[in-house]
Amino acid sequence: MTILTHLKKSLPSLSKAEFRIAEAILIDPEAAVNITTARLARLAEVSDPMISRFCHTLGCSSFPDFKVQLAKSLASNTFFISEAVSPGDDASLYIEKRINANQAALEYLRGKLQPEVIEQAVQLLSQSKRIEIFGMGGSAAIAHDAQHKLFRLGIPTVAYEDHLMQRMSAAAANEGTTVLLFSFTGRTQSMIEVARIAKESKASLIAITSPNSPLAAVADVTITSGDELEDTTLYVPMTTRIIILTIIDILVTGMALAQGPEIDVRLKRIKHSLDATKVN
Amino acid sequence: MTILTHLKKSLPSLSKAEFRIAEAILIDPEAAVNITTARLARLAEVSDPMISRFCHTLGCSSFPDFKVQLAKSLASNTFFISEAVSPGDDASLYIEKRINANQAALEYLRGKLQPEVIEQAVQLLSQSKRIEIFGMGGSAAIAHDAQHKLFRLGIPTVAYEDHLMQRMSAAAANEGTTVLLFSFTGRTQSMIEVARIAKESKASLIAITSPNSPLAAVADVTITSGDELEDTTLYVPMTTRIIILTIIDILVTGMALAQGPEIDVRLKRIKHSLDATKVN
DNA sequence: CCCAGTATTTAATTAAATTACAAATAGGAA
DNA sequence: TTCCTATTTGTAATTTAATTAAATACTGGG
Structure with a gap:
């Protein structure tokens, strides 16, 4: 647990002076990382030594140590800010921005995914005699990708992007x-x-798909496609692609784990089936 | 840019004593966040004031300030530790692990991508009369996905997964x-x-593709596929998929930016072309 | 209302970091 | 090479910051 959440959690158990210190820090944690005991003491209207004690109460060895830990917790929080690209951005800038956006998308997914739903989906898929995967337009490639991952697990799996084939299937x-x-x-x-x-x-x-959509209403299990996250910019709605791929990743992982160690042999055999097509 | 990368980048421009300080820090950055000037000076075999000077060289206002910034950069790095799933992991655990792994993969990409190479690729693509995309096996879906993104930018683009079609093309x-x-x-x-x-x-x-591969030798521009990152576990080599998608994302972003604002109109028209297929 | 225990402060001390200045070193011109 | 200048580094002094120790002020129970 990071020091900032620790601090928030221990608020009730703090003494009066310590509480005032905590408040002073929480008003502007960013500023607190560069403050001195004296100035913080004046802000919180307590004496200097209280600051030292306060740090010890929180399990830090010293005030500088506290500041360092605070800096760490602030860093992990602010890490996932994604910013839209704008005209004039040079390559190194839009590279950073897009990677940030995709990491932020995954962070979003972390908060949204419900383990029970995933478990349910994994169970359904694992028990299936056949899996049929449907996707159209931008989702067609995803469907094929999912098929590519799932057939390796030994369950007959087909992907269709053609609406007529989908109907027949x-x-x-x-x-x-x-x-x-x-x-x-x-x-x-x-x-x-x-x-x-x-x-x-x-x-x-x-x-x-999108929860609360007509499709979701028909489905037995719905997993979010991250549609709330859709960029307002028209540029590239690729972040959602990353989310969906990661969902596939998670489902396949769950299925592989459910199958147990015998899966390794199959995966090895599939991998080595390609050996003859490689040079060197 | 984080202070740690800044430090690494400015290594060549440092003086002899400053360089020794930098080395001492880089040996164990974690330890450096809690060190004092005196001890660090002794480690680097320089005088105490050199530490202060070193910090100013790096643009920090003081040594404590440097330590705080270092703590921040370490926090953002250690945030992306990815751990392999193992039998017995429950859904919430393997969800966390896979999301972490994918975020870590993107972090890896951030360190690996060279802006010049991306710029070069974007320029080549932007100047093309036609773009032909080839991918086989697991890369077929990626090829189609890339096609789906690129054709929107108005350049004739085709994807082939069939080797014979690829030869003809x-x-x-x-x-x-x-x-x-x-x-x-x-x-x-x-x-x-x-x-x-x-x-x-x-x-x-x-x-x-993989740099140093026979294919890379033939290509005009090579962008890493992240093959060094391939999981040793057989489970799901999906992280590399995420990397490649993000590369596509970045390339398309670069091309869109290069085209300027008129691209918006095109993207809007493509989007609205699907309106009639939707309910509600 | 007093006493024990805790919480807090003041004053003193110690530790840490920086400044000012001096010495040394490196690079360039005669 | 030799001297000069500019830069780098070190020494000693100083300032600033943080902690300790002792004293004082609270707080709640008898």
Whole structure:
């Protein structure tokens, strides 16, 4: 736990003077990292030595040590600020900005993903006899990517980006089938239709889409596609792509873990099946 | 830029004594945040005042200030420790681990990407009459994803995952063509052949692949695919996918910025072309 | 209202960092 | 090479910061 959260948590157990010190720090933690005992004491209207004691109470060895730890906690908080690119940015700048944006997107996902939902999805997928993956437009590549990851786990898996193929596949599904749908908005008419057909076929439905969308309403399990995060700038809505890939990553990880160690052999064999196509 | 990277970058411009101080800090930066001038001076075998001077050289107002900034940079670095999943991990744990791993991958990319190389690639792509994207196996989905992003910028763009199509496309290429190759290892025989054919056709070649691979040797511009990062665990080599997507993100961002504001209109029109397919 | 215990302050001390100045070293011109 | 200048580094002194120790002021229980 970082010193800042520690400080906030121990607020109730602090003495009067210590509490005043804590308050003074919390008003502007950024400024506190460069303050001296004397100035902080004056701010909090306590005596200098109280500052030392306050630090010891929090488990720091000295006031400078406290400042260092405070600096650390501030750094980890402010790390995920993402800023939009703007005309005139040079390469090194927009590289930084885009990497930040993608890291921030993952941080967002960390807060949004519900472990129970993932567990449910992993269980559904693991128990499936077949997995059919549907994605159109920008989600088509994602669907194929997911297929590429999932078939390695030994469950028959197909990806369709063609709406007609999706309809036929959905119609041919049965209880043992899990349909995995990628739809960013969850409002694409044809995608919703396909979902309904699959449902009529008694297939299980996992949708990576916007919660509160019509598609989400049909699905058995909904995982957020991060649509609230969509850049307002028109440039590149790639951050959501990163989110969805990471969701796939997590699902596949969960499935691999559920299968146990025998999965390693299969993955090794798949990997080595490509050896003959490589030079050197 | 964080003080630690700043320190590393200014190493060459430091004086002899300052350099020794820098070395002493870099041996164990964690320890440096709690050291005193006197002890650090003894470690670096310089006099005490040199420490103060060293800090001013780096743009810090004092040695304590330097320590605080160092603490901040360390915090942002240690934030991205990625840990392998292991059997028995529950959902909330492997979710955390995978998100951390992907954030760490992006952090790795931040250190590895060279702005000049990106600039070069962006320029090549922007000047192209046509862009042909090739990817096989796990890179096929990436190729299609890149195609989906790039065609929006108004340059004729095609993606091929079929080796025969790639050969024909490469043979049909000319000076105005840029070929974008995705190959994780850079050692797939057929990929290298296609690259050579494209080169013979006088096309420009951008490879997102392993540096020091045979494929990289043929390419005009090589961007790392992050192959050094490949998980030793067999589970999911998805982190590299994230890296490659972010590279695409960055390239597209660069191209969009280069095109200027008129790009907005195009992107808006593409977006609204889908309106009729949505419900609500 | 007094006493014990805790919390807080004042004053003194110690530790840490910086400044001012002096010495040394390196680079360039005669 | 030799001398001069500019830069770098070290020594000693000083200032600033932080902590300790002792004294005082609270606070709640009898």
